[in-house]
Amino acid sequence: MPGFDDDRLLHVDMTNLTTRFEPFPAKWKLLGGRGLSAKILTAECDPTCDPLGPGNVLVMAPGVMSGTTAPTSGRISIGAKSPLTNGIKEANAGGNPGQDLMKLGIRAVIVKGQPADPNRRYGLRVDASGAKVVAADEYKNLMNYASCEKLLASEPKTASAITIGPAGELRLKGASVGCTDSDRERRPARHAARGGLGAVMGSKGLKWVLVDPGKAKTRQPLGGKDFNALTKRYTQAYLEGPQIFKHGTSTVVPVANMLNTFVYKNRTEGQSPDVQTLDGARIVENFPTRGGGMHNCMTGCIVKCSNIVHDKDGKYKTSALEFETITLLGSNCAIKTVDEVAILDRLCDELGLDTIETGAALGVLMDSGGMEWGDSAAAARVLEEITRGGETGCMIGHGVVETGRRRNHARVPHARGQAIPAWDPRPLKATGVTYAAGPMGGDHTAGLIINPGMPMDQFARASQEAQLVNMVCDSSGFCQFISPTLDDIREFYGQLYGITVSREEIANQGWECLADEWAFNEKAGWRDEDNGVARCLVEEGIGPGHAMKFDVPLEIINQSKQRFPVRDELFAIKASG
Amino acid sequence: MPTVLIPAPYRGPTRGLDRVQTTGATIGACLAAVEAQHPGFGALVLDPATGGIHRFVKLILNREVLGREASLLDRPVADSDEIEVLAAIGGG
Numbered sequence: 280m281p282g283f284d285d286d287r288l289l290h291v292d293m294t295n296l297t298t299r300f301e302p303f304p305a306k307w308k309l310l311g312g313r314g315l316s317a318k319i320l321t322a323e324c325d326p327t328c329d330p331l332g333p334g335n336v337l338v339m340a341p342g343v344m345s346g347t348t349a350p351t352s353g354r355i356s357i358g359a360k361s362p363l364t365n366g367i368k369e370a371n372a373g374g375n376p377g378q379d380l381m382k383l384g385i386r387a388v389i390v391k392g393q394p395a396d397p398n399r400r401y402g403l404r405v406d407a408s409g410a411k412v413v414a415a416d417e418y419k420n421l422m423n424y425a426s427c428e429k430l431l432a433s434e435p436k437t438a439s440a441i442t443i444g445p446a447g448e449l450r451l452k453g454a455s456v457g458c459t460d461s462d463r464e465r466r467p468a469r470h471a472a473r474g475g476l477g478a479v480m481g482s483k484g485l486k487w488v489l490v491d492p493g494k495a496k497t498r499q500p501l502g503g504k505d506f507n508a509l510t511k512r513y514t515q516a517y518l519e520g521p522q523i524f525k526h527g528t529s530t531v532v533p534v535a536n537m538l539n540t541f542v543y544k545n546r547t548e549g550q551s552p553d554v555q556t557l558d559g560a561r562i563v564e565n566f567p568t569r570g571g572g573m574h575n576c577m578t579g580c581i582v583k584c585s586n587i588v589h590d591k592d593g594k595y596k597t598s599a600l601e602f603e604t605i606t607l608l609g610s611n612c613a614i615k616t617v618d619e620v621a622i623l624d625r626l627c628d629e630l631g632l633d634t635i636e637t638g639a640a641l642g643v644l645m646d647s648g649g650m651e652w653g654d655s656a657a658a659a660r661v662l663e664e665i666t667r668g669g670e671t672g673c674m675i676g677h678g679v680v681e682t683g684r685r686r687n688h689a690r691v692p693h694a695r696g697q698a699i700p701a702w703d704p705r706p707l708k709a710t711g712v713t714y715a716a717g718p719m720g721g722d723h724t725a726g727l728i729i730n731p732g733m734p735m736d737q738f739a740r741a742s743q744e745a746q747l748v749n750m751v752c753d754s755s756g757f758c759q760f761i762s763p764t765l766d767d768i769r770e771f772y773g774q775l776y777g778i779t780v781s782r783e784e785i786a787n788q789g790w791e792c793l794a795d796e797w798a799f800n801e802k803a804g805w806r807d808e809d810n811g812v813a814r815c816l817v818e819e820g821i822g823p824g825h826a827m828k829f830d831v832p833l834e835i836i837n838q839s840k841q842r843f844p845v846r847d848e849l850f851a852i853k854a855s856g
Numbered sequence: 857m858p859t860v861l862i863p864a865p866y867r868g869p870t871r872g873l874d875r876v877q878t879t880g881a882t883i884g885a886c887l888a889a890v891e892a893q894h895p896g897f898g899a900l901v902l903d904p905a906t907g908g909i910h911r912f913v914k915l916i917l918n919r920e921v922l923g924r925e926a927s928l929l930d931r932p933v934a935d936s937d938e939i940e941v942l943a944a945i946g947g948g
Contacts, residue, residue, distance in 0.1 A: 521942050521944075523945075524946075531944060534944070537899065730872075733872055759946075
């Protein structure tokens with residue numbers, strides 16, 4: 280097992296179908312995940328490139344703590360220029376590939392180029408002996424579950440996979456990148472969903488990445504026993520605390536409804552009449568009779584927020600069925616029950632589609648009269664037709680803006696081309712500032728602030744601080760649901776490397792990574808005067824009397840990009856997404 | 857006077873206040889006092905169907921995570937006590 284000095288970058292050239300390793304730069308040792316992806320893309324990707332052309336660069340980067348015994352620290356970031364936002368994008372996922380790459384000492388996989396024949400498919404095999412690109416035409420157009428079953432059938436139990444489905448192969452802009460979870464079945468149920476990164480992977484002809492760490496052990500921190508003590512203390516504190524996600528994010532539905540952010544019928548309302556039948560509590564109630572249950576999606580996770588959902592016949596249907604999916608594929612489309620949403624969630628996972636973008640697009644289709652509200656069977660048929668290149672399905676697969684354009688519909692809720700998540704910017708205006716000015720566009724995981732009573736003069740700072748904390752969290756490999764603070768993360772980094780990481784260093788790191796992303800986007804053509812959210816969210820209200828609108832002035836939105844002085848409160852903010 | 861700590865998601869009714877001092881002798885009385893001062897708060901915490909706290913709410917009394925027993929709201933509090941309301945909210 281390599282020491283940290285043996286860490287490497289894996290370069291993959293999909294034009295020449297070759298791979299090579301490069302020593303990992305020591306100056307980047309505190310970078311991983313999103314921050315590392317930002318550094319690599321800043322250095323190696325032309326911001327004006329065609330996101331689906333050979334010039335784009337696809338990065339797969341585990342977090343700094345991934346591969347260690349730190350709890351819930353195995354997230355992997357997928358990064359590139361997004362075909363949806365035309366800016367820099369990062370999305371991260373659980374599952375085991377992040378841990379497995381780090382056990383091999385691989386800090387990032389950097390994929391460039393494009394095969395000459397767009398009809399060919401390839402896989403990338405990574406193990407202790409090295410890495411190679413292999414022909415994989417027999418996987419062409421396979422759904423994600425079938426791909427993983429086929430791929431992993433003859434592989435050791437230690438292997439995990441990163442895959443795209445037919446949506447990514449078709450280069451649909453809402454396509455996701457799937458990762459296998461840590462269960463025995465190794466299902467492709469964890470998705471780096473936002474921003475169309477699956478389309479980028481598809482544009483490179485790369486259908487799957489197989490990672491087998493074999494007998495490689497977890498990474499041994501230089502802090503030794505002190506690291507173990509820290510891990511034990513942190514774990515104990517978490518398990519003795521309220522554990523608010525122990526039944527999954529789907530149980531957030533009723534409180535989101537009360538806060539007018541359980542959006543209904545293409546966001547024309549903030550509350551749904553179907554809140555009871557869409558409440559994740561219905562999933563939990565069915566565990567004793569149907570089977571399924573809660574589990575961890577990655578080895579070493581102590582949060583266990585992922586649910587395994589069975590159907591009425593007790594058969595596995597999908598995992599995990601999350602709050603965002605229930606909102607966008609359910610309530611937003613007036614689809615009434617979790618069972619119906621589970622079918623659509625499974626379809627999205629199979630096809631490799633972002634459930635948020637897909638639900639938003641379906642909502643626009645319904646709102647424009649192209650489908651009946653609540654018709655989940657019709658929604659399923661439209662998605663299924665994607666494998667046959669169906670026109671309506673592919674329109675949906677290209678996301679909310681493309682669907683709105685083709686349907687000639689005015690109400691298209693997006694920010695920078697990406698569908699707005701469940702957390703609506705009208706009751707949650709500080710979050711709206713993140714969508715409006717943040718480098719990730721309409722992405723709540725970039726900086727979520729759920730504080731409806733906050734005065735407007737605090738929005739910019741709250742958004743900036745949330746963005747900075749989430750940036751560092753998404754660089755660390757920690758899942759946002761274990762809610763680490765900057766102090767937690769720098770303490771773990773310190774024990775990992777046997778050094779002291781100051782508050783100033785960790786805060787500066789977060790800010791520099793945000794600055795990298797903003798600079799990339801500026802070169803890609805983003806302008807501060809264009810920062811904002813779709814007009815429908817400014818002009819149309821939700822909540823009581825439809826009075827809540829996103830009425831934050833541009834001046835305040837753009838203040839979030841001017842660095843505020845660092846204050847003690849920053850280090851107590853928990854990552855939240 | 858016992859203090860009720862208000863989680864960020866519930867600061868709409870309190871217009872941004874993160875803590876409210878009350879005069880209640882029990883947890884239930886303190887929550888009712890907050891509702892009296894800031895209408896709308898109670899509905900976010902208490903489930904009218906059961907009379908108890910919502911399933912997705914947890915209460916912490918002086919750093920002790922409380923259970924969900926029926927007598928929870930009758931638990932006495934002292935003047936220096938802090939009742940923290942936690943809402944299970946957030947998530948993708």
